[in-house]
Amino acid sequence: MLSLKFIKDNPEFVIEKLAVKNFDAKEVVEKVCTIYTRKNEIQQELDQKKAEMNSLSKEIGNLFKQGKVQEANAAKDKTAQLKEDIKDLGQEFSNIDVQLNELLVQIPNIPHESVPAGKSDEDNEVVSTHGEMPNLPENALPHWDLATKYDIIDWELGNKITGAGFPVYKGKGARLQRALINFFLDQARDGGYVEVMPPLMVNEDSGFGTGQLPDKEGQMYHITEDNLYMIPTAEVPVTNIYRDVILNEKDLPIKNTAYSPCFRREAGSYGSDVRGLNRLHQFDKVEIVQIATPEKSYAILDDMVAHVSALIEKLGLNFRILRLCGGDLSFTSALTFDFEVYSAAQERWLEVSSVSNFVDYQANRLKLRYRKEGEKKPVLAHTLNGSALALPRILAALLENNQTPEGIKIPEVLVPYCGFDLID
RNA sequence: GGAGAGAUGGCAGAGUGGUCGAAUGCGGUGGUCUUGAAAACCAUUGUACCGCGAGGUACCGGGGGUUCGAAUCCCUCUCUCUCCGCCA
Incomplete structure (x- = not known):
């Protein structure tokens, strides 16, 4: 399949070249670009939440080790919201990833410049x-x-x-x-x-x-x-x-x-x-x-x-x-x-x-x-x-x-x- | 087909809840030493995604779950190996 980055960076080129293969790529390329952008946004947000969660978990571990049970339990409460956010974002991320792949595998290879146009x-x-x-x-x-x-x-x-x-x-x-x-x-x-x-x-x-x-x-x-x-x-x-x-x-x-x-x-x-x-x-x-x-x-x-x-x-x-x-x-x-x-x-x-x-x-x-x-x-x-x-x-x-x-x-x-x- | 064991980095192999992207050995790469080589010693050594960058995230066969936290516990699937049976 074509690489995501290539499609995103050269959408017009891809559409134009696939026309030689009689493949109308306009819609699917636009979709891919939109979804890819959205995917990146979600990933950034998701990664950040995960980072927070990771450091919080580490903190809790340390608190327990030091015997500060009360503080540890208080910190635990803070994780509930994060956990939920990560679950939701993660769900959305994997949905969008599946969508993106489904679209990608539908896009044929780009023909070489020497390939003549033609129907059959x-x-x-x-x-x-x-x-x-x-x-x-x-x-x-x-x-x-x-x-x-x-x-x-x-x-x-x-x-x-x-x-x-x-x-x-x-x-x-x-x-x-x-x-x-x-x-x-x-x-x-x-x-x-x-x-x-x-x-x-x-x-x-x-x-x-x-x-x-x-x-x-x-x-x-x-x-x-x-x-x-x-x-x-x-x-x-x-x-x-x-x-x-x-x-x-x-x-x-x-x-x-x-x-x-x-x-x-x-x-x-x-x-x-x-x-x-x-x-x-x-x-x-x-x-x-x-x-x-x-x-x-x-x-x-x-x-x-x-x-x-x-x-x-x-x-x-x-x-x-x-x-x-x-x-x-x-x-x-x-x-x-x-x-x-x-x-x-x-x-x-x-x-x-x-x-x-x-x-x-x-x-x-x-x-x-x-x-x-x-x-x-x-x-x-x-x-x-x-x-x-x-x-x-x-x-x-x-x-x-x-x-x-x-x-x-x-x-x-x-x-x-x-x-x-x-x-x- | 029956019974059992297992799946961790290029390979071998440790790790049974936090400091583990992961010990150690081998291999690879760079270097020191040497006339050269070997040996020895030192250093380094996975991939993907996001980010201008700093950095972040994910990956210990696949998927799901428990937990604040999973290579490690639970469920499930797949595959591999050993023994037995069958068989070119």
Whole structure:
């Protein structure tokens, strides 16, 4: 979340910037400012009363010790009013604090200055396109038919075992999944990312820390019995490693990578959107996460974009990079680049990665700070993450774009990982 | 799942009603000594909020209560550990 002081000191700026995200912040910002001022007034009054009470209590203790019982009892009488005041003020203070927090968590992150205005994904800015558009013969099949034809994904079986959106990968299909995961992890390791294997369920605090809770609760599977959530991305457990942590500047940037299955309810999706591998309830993804200093976070974002670009290039897929417009930017992000590969048989672009800088927005929720060399007071770190990569749509594009009369050709870089070069 | 024990500062660990933001040890930082290092010695070493500042307030797992006063007493929740059971 945004810091209180920042909002109070720059209300106009906040309102103006959030307009780029199509978020009308005027009312909530004004409320926050008013309540914050009131909170400070109450705190001053409350602290003063508490100070009085503390010194009076100390006095009473001393009087008792000296055996001056009468004087002590007289002093006791004086505390009654103070006690009541402290109770009332304390009640008001905590009410107002709750209100303030409720408002704060409703305010999205401020977009970076380079974020274009826009309402939806139609307004995203194409930053660059890479590679040649594939040319497929007339009778080219979409990936869901190819998967069935070569018996590498069983849609019906997943339906039987669990439900729609939970496919079963079989034979070379399963091996290709495993190959992709290992390839992506090895590439991340070569890029200096330390691999972690996080839990696949998280508690409420973690969900709040990265911004899934309280607002996006409906997007996660919730295990009510134990109040745990299935992770929608490894970003959640990996970033939460650093919740409530104060790092040293020399330890930054921290680079982590993790493979994990991801679970998303995707309530409300329908139609061609969810056909085949386009949108699943469970899918595999390798995530990269960095914790950085504010000075370097945008340069690091560029590095992460380069890392993801290289991955897709090595797989031989053509792709484009989009700078998300304000309307398409997520609640917590300041700047996001989406990567889309071209799915030749579907004749559409598919998002396979999203690389974001959250600046200090998540860090503030996480209480993730670092200490600058030689300085006493810790400051908020910046968090970034990106998919590197999400598997299903990469697989979709590989199947569709590499289909030949003989079968589906496996990209050269994957052959050592798969142990085969053709799916037939 | 059953029984018991526990949760204190970066870590270990004392503290059972006031002088406790908290002993002591380790670790960290700065210094003395040394050609350098080690050892030794000295000093220092949590976070947040309010305040221009002096300073004040809060925090001993979370929440509530008793009391003039709570790390300490009471209630409640959560978590951890040990033993037993079950199990990859």
